[in-house]
Amino acid sequence: MRRRMTDTVAERESKQIQGRTGLWEIVIGLEVHAQVSSKSKLFSGAAVGFGAGPNEQVSLVDAAMPGMLPVLNRFCVEQAVRTGLGLKAQINRKSRFARKNYFYADLPQGYQISQFDEPIVGEGEVEVEREDGSFFTVRIERLHLEQDAGKLIHDLSPTESFVDLNRAGTALMEIVSRPDMRSAEEATAYVQKLRTILIYLGTCDGDMEKGNLRADVNVSVCRPGDYEKYRETGSFKHLGTRCEIKNVNSFRFMRAAVEYEARRQIEIIEDGGKVLQETRLFDPTKGETRSMRSKEEAHDYRYFPDPDLLPLVVEDAWIEEIKKSLPELPDDKRRRFMSQYGLSSYDANVLISEQARADFYEKAAVGRDAKLVANWTTNELLARLTKDGHDIEDSPVPPEHIAELVALIEDGTISSKIAKQVFDYVWAGEGSPKAVVEKHGLVQVTDTGAIEAAIDQIMAANPDKVEAVKDKPQALGWFVGQVMKATGGKANPAAVNDILKAKLGV
Amino acid sequence: MSALTNITLKAALDGLKSKAFTSEELTRAHVEAIEKANPHLNAYVLPTFERAVEMAKASDAKLAKGEGGDLEGAPLGIKDLFCTEGVRTTACSNILGEFTPTYESTVTANLWRDGAVMLGKLNMDEFAMGSSNETSRFGPVVNPWKAKGSNAALTPGGSSGGSASAVAADLCLGATASDTGGSIRQPAAFTGTVGIKPTYGRASRWGIVAFASSLDQAGPIAKSVEDAAILLKSMCGHDAKDSTSLDVPTPDWPSFVGKSVKGLRIGVPKEYRVDGMPEEIEALWRQGIAWLKDAGCEIVDISLPHTKYALPTYYIVAPAEASSNLARYDGVRYGKRAEGKNLIELYENTRAEGFGNEVKRRVLIGTYVLSAGYYDAYYVKALKVRRRIAQDFDQAWTKVDAILTPSTPSGAFALGDKSADPVAMYLNDIFTVTANLAGLPGISVPAGLGADGLPLGLQLIGKPLDESTIFSLAGALEQAAAFKAKPEKWW
Structure with missing residues (x-):
């Protein structure tokens, strides 16, 4: 597959924004925080879980009691390596944990253990599909492991705040992209793709509602042609000043935030002003971003290597072992579905977007007309599941029934039109397609x-x-x-x- | 009962085993001595006599059956830096308030496993920051020693001043201590006791209130080299809860005390002959060289060229780590809290009231050297110099088996003498910080008395993990020095 380095003219024009003084383009980079799927925290043996009572999942280490020391959870490291491999990224044989120092009530140690100049995973890339079926590549700058903070609760008392440390110390992977997205649609498509990969790998459950996948969005604007200059030279001077937008915790908000922010920046520049580098907060109720802190007010985190932890060394043999245990990744699966089953890129994409869908499809397709099975799975079944709010895992129609239905069409027992009726009966729980056909006398007249x-x-x-x-x-x-x-x-x-x-x- | 307190740990353990006395008798004798001396010396900040007697009785039951560990029934003092389950632990800082841990530090747990008895928590400089034990929230510790013809109260050194004073005054058979830049060896030298800091990673740091993580090591202060070996053996061992703990076997160090040192090569680093060093320290060093020569050692002049950078390096690295390690004392979860109108005020009030001046000074220095724009010039540079200092030693180990230096540039000084001049105070660590920066074992052995009648110590620095050799050498020095002097019990 040809990957884009720079856009075609048509692609570029479709993304341009008309300002008062001419055309503008958006440049977006993302920092995605993905909670590592792990039963225990990054540096303590405390359990990780959703829904426990306040402070029920807090160890002495998480509460930063005097004299407590972090011990790295090897499984979380494995998950980070697995993710790095899934992002076709370089795995750094030696990395290091650093302390990011700042005071806040949800941060018991007074520092977050993170990785700074020596992350565990280096450069990689993600291939992303746009809605129109075309592809673009997002370069990954790095992935590093870090601790999550706790949670402050302000609404229990008018004069006091409370702290819940259950989440404190939970392992996060921060996945930093290069500024390779050019529209809100591309940004959401990238996060969706990243999410799919993480779920395939089993390294993050991707649950955005629970905050297990969160994104900070860096947005800047530039004139047509500037981005290409940046890609040629690697120099950020060709790009506009970026603002980092926090609190963007759904795809819908991400679109709204990017669009608002781009417009805001264009207006500032067109009014003769300068965009200030700052951190901004997205307000979902007003649909706008507002300043949190400027570059001057930015924290000085005083990063330094954590003296409680040794450098993290990942052996080649271990990486190989993890590599062997990787599942087939979404892109490989999509390519295989297209070649093995003759599916269109679109159908293949729909089917591989969730591992369970792909598995369902492959079960149903055994020995059948694969395209027909794909049509029945995507058009009828998935549509019905979505409408009724089911996941494919709890589909009332099992893959065997889709296979049987297609078999009945293939051998001419029923027509495609009748098959829809049969599907309805099967969906309603009346039995297998064969049983339904017999029961309702739906056998096609070929006499x-x-x-x-x-x-x-x-x-x-x-x-x-x-x-x-x-x-x-x-x-x-x-x-x-x-x-x-x-x-x-x-x-x-x-x-x-x-x-x-x-x-x-x- | 002084017959039961002025004996060594080894003698006490022998007496317990031979049933010459019971642990309860031994413990009660120490309780009595503490009650009498502590109002004058201020070595203990929290006696735990009831617990001590209970532990002693339990030990007696074991001893009666011929059971028990290496330290069964031996009453010890515990520096207040070690978290002790159910016993208030403050690091002698107001900020910890009445903090009472629900857990036991690995090092003290090892001592209790081997049968030791806890007499109480010992005074120290706040968060182990100090060289005179004057920064404690509980007030200074007084050295049991007095200069000839003077009644002035002297410092026992720091930060393990309570440990050193208690051991020297026979208020315990031995004590835990900790050493970040010399906090075991300097007080040992000032009080005529033996103190050893093992190789970094030998003693678990889990459950010890952190000062500077890459430098902190626990060790004992004891009445003899053999006692120090017995205690250190019990304290050390691999601990999975400390990622920097070394997974290596702990040798039977007591068996190395008294071993021949013939043929060992002893390095004498010329850089330790510092300007303004009193002649009596020079003389003591020459004497130490002569003793080891007599014992069959080969004396080798060596150079540790980066020594002069050790103290400034230490005073960047240690405060940097401390500024971060002490961030957790914020008034939110435990210890002292001074309320404020909002979170920032709560932090400011709590930390302003909770920390003493020396701690504040080091937190400020540490914050400064880690700040953007200064980090490379100070912290990164300090780490580079630290590597050079370690390389100096690596070079030396190709020529020698151990290094002999004075422990301190002077004997004990009067309380209040240097407390107004931090730099003069920091200079106390000039001979000891190098071992911390390089992670090497170092021991201070009492070697004689100065002209003013105060004890002076010699330091032996060993190769990484080679405590065995310096125990043998320390034993040889101890024997040659035949240091028998004891402070007069003036209290």
Whole structure:
């Protein structure tokens, strides 16, 4: 597959924003925080889980009691390496944990243990599909491990705040992209793709509602052509000043935040002002961003290597072992679905977007017309599941039934039209497609005698139409409809067509 | 009962085993001595006599059955830096308030595992920051020693001043201590006791209130080299809860005390001959060299060229780590809290009231050297110099088996003498910080009395993990010096 380094002219134009003084383009980079799927925290044995009572999952280390020391959770390291491999990224054999120092009530140690200049994972890349089916590549700058903070609760008392440290010390992977997204749509498509990869890898559950996947969005604007200069030279001087937007915790908010922020920056520049580098907060109720702190007010985190922890060394043999345990990744699966099953890129994408969907499809497709199975899975089943709010895991129609339904179509027992009826019965829990077909007498009439009889009857009753069709062969459809009606839809459409053509002489 | 307190740990353990006396008798004798001396020396900040007697009785039950560990029934003092389960632990700082841990530090847990008895918590400089034990929230510790013809109260050194004073005054058979820049060895030298800091990573730091994580090591202050070996053996061992703990076996160090040192090569670093060093320290060093020569050692002049940078390096690295380690004392979860109108005020009030001046000074220095724009010039540079200092030693180990230096540039000074001049105070650590920066074991052995009648110590620095050799050498020095002097019990 050809990957884009820079856009085609058409792609570029579609993303441009008209300002008062000319055209503008958006440049977006993302910092995604993904909570590592792990039963225990990054540096303590405390449990990780959603829904425990306040401060029920806090160890002495998490509460930063005097004399407590961090011990690295090897499983979290494995998850980071696994993710790095999934992002086709460089795994650093030696990395280091650093302390990021700042005071806040949700940060018991007074510092966050993170990775600064020596992250565990270096450069990688993610291939992302746009909605129109075209592809672009987002370069990954780094992935590092760090501790999450606790949670402050302000609404229990008018004069006091409370601290819940359950989340404190939970392992996060911060995945930093290069500024390679050019629109809100591309940014959301990237996060969606990243989420899919993480879920495939089993390294993050991707649950955005629970805050297990969060993104900080860096937005800047530039004139057409500037971005290409940046890509050629690598120099950020070609790009505008960026603002980092926090609190963007859904795809919808991400779109709104990017669009608002780009407009805001364009207006400032067009009014003769300068965009200030700052951290801004997205306000979902007003749909706008507002300043949190400027560059001058930015914390001085006083990073330094954590003296309580040794440098993290990851052995080659371990990396190889993890590599061997990787599942087939979404891109590979998509390519395989296209070549093995002859699916379109679109259908393949729909099916691989969740591992469970892909598994469902592959179970159903065994020995069947793979394209037909894909149609039934994506068009009928997924649509119905979405409508009824089901996941594919708890689909009332198992893959075996989709396979059976397609088999019935393939061997001519039922028509595609009847199949829809059969699907409805199966969905309603009336049994397998075969059982439903028998129970409701839906077997397709392929008995040419019966079809001929029906045709003869219709021709006899409508001599004018028989005459007309000789000049207007497209009127054949009317006859087909009448035959199907007469046979209760059970007539084999191909047979009906053939016999009609012969009898009408068209 | 002084017969039961003025004996060594080894003698006491022998007496317990031979049933010459019970642990309860031994413990009660120490309780009595503490009650009498402590109002004058201020060595203990929290006696735990009831617990001590209980532990002693339990030990006696074991001893009666011929059971018990290496320290069964031996009453010890515990520096207040070590978290002790159910016993208030403050690091002698107001900021910890009445903090009472629900957990036991690995080092003290090891001592209790081996049967030791806890007499109480010992005074120290606040957060182990100080060289005179004057920064404690509980007030200064007084050295049991007095200069000839003077009644002035002297410092026992610091930060383990309570430990040193208690051991020297026979208020325990031995004590835990900790050493970040010399806090075991300097007080040992000032009080005529033996103190050893093991190789970094030998003693677990888990449960010890952190000062500077990359430098902190626990060790004992004891009445003899053999006692120090017995205590250190019990304290050390791999601990999975401390990521910097070394997974190496702990040798039987007591068996190395008294071993021949013949043929060992002893390095004498010329850089330790500092300007303004009193002649009696020079003389003591020459005497130490002569003793080891007599014992069959080969004396080798060596150079540790980066020594002069050690103290400034230390006073960047240690405060940097401390500024971060002490961030957790914020009044939110435990210890002292001074309320404020908002979170920032709560932090400011709590830390302003909770920390003493020396701690504040070091937190400020540490914050400064880690700040953007200064980090490379100070902290990164200091780490580079630290590596050079370690390389100096690596070079030396190709030529020698151990290094002999004075422990301190002077004997004990009067309380209040240097407390107004931090730099003069910091100079106390000039001979000891190098071992911390390089992670090496170092021991101070009492070697004689100065002209004013105060004890002076010699320091032996060993190769990484080679405590065994310096125990043998320390034993040889101890024997040659035949240091028997004891402070007069003036209290």
